[in-house]
Amino acid sequence: MNTLSVRAFIPPLTRRGLPLRAIRCYAVQAPGAPTMEIFSNQHKWQQRERAAANVDASRSVDYLRDEVASRLCERVLDIKRHFPHVLDLGANACNVAHALTQPSPEEPEKGPRSTRVGKITAADSSATLLHRDADLPFNNEIEIIREVLPTSELLPYQANTFDAVFSSLSLHWINDLPSVLAQVNNVLKPDSPFISVMMGGDSLYELRTSLQLAEQDRRGGVATHTSPLADVKDVGGLLQKAGFNLLTVDVDDIIVDYPDTFSLMKDLQAMGESNAVLAREKGGIQRDVLLAADAIYRELHGNEDGTLPATFRLIYMIGWKHSPEQAKPLERGTGMFSIKDYLEKNGEGGEGKN
């Protein structure tokens, strides 16, 4: 059957051919090993470009990224160091740089947090999103270099370039996470931290389960509507495999209440976080399923006041690049007292006493 597709007449959102720089850096850990393709990079890029083109809508859904960027900056402050040159990998709309220019909510009198950071290189594959806030006043308060990456999975930087690498809410769209983490480790200077946060675990489990139940009832089967995400227990292994030392991984849940599922989906779309799994069903979700999912979400997870909670589970990770001068864990068996005794003596009456 020869049907005339309208799609052929729509000018495609294709990227300009950006030359890959003539820097050689290793892209995969084991050469020749096939990379699992889960997400469509091209599709993700289109979604983010489209979302950022609508500036007002895109700014109105920055609540999550701004909050997470702010929490990430708090963790940066915990490291008593000055970082002359920092890479923000997957910068979105430079939310981390923006958060750095604001004072810490815990110590507002100390002034902006950016005193810790010299200049920041914000790298992202979506040019529109990256330059969305380029003429806002915060750009004058911190030195930002915006760089558009040809692909989000290849870092075109020399080894030992950066004093720290940040990454906020973008690693969950990476297909080959071990390779990207290894590249991050490569571009860091020795004894420099990689401080990052990614979506993971049970994020949006309410939406996931309601859509599954709705499709099960309406259509008799389920399709993928939410991405598979890394779990907390995977992250430690990933960082270790990429060669990071002294790992810290912790989890934080942010629960946002929405009036209905449609607002949640609209906001996700405006963030550019729509479904981009390769094995997704092409085309939208059927209306019947949407209708059913809203009813099920409300019944299964709804709050008493009629709002619907959506959980975002954030996994924060800090890893340090190896250096010979770094503090190392002590030898086994050199401990002077037993932690068990200490906890039994002090742990019981609360955490207040030391």
Add this chain to the structure above:
Amino acid sequence: MPGRTRPIDKLATAVGKCSPESAVYGKCIFADYNNVHKDMCAKEFMRLKECYLKAYKTR
């Protein structure tokens, strides 16, 4: 987008007018959510859909 209502907004307002039917359907699924099969709650769903279609058209 000014001057144009997005279909999803129309959908959301229409569904908002059908909360009793929506609750009945939700409860039907919730009653046996470990064992959902096709058209388990078809009757309840059709009632919800009829209400929704009516609300969608009257706007």
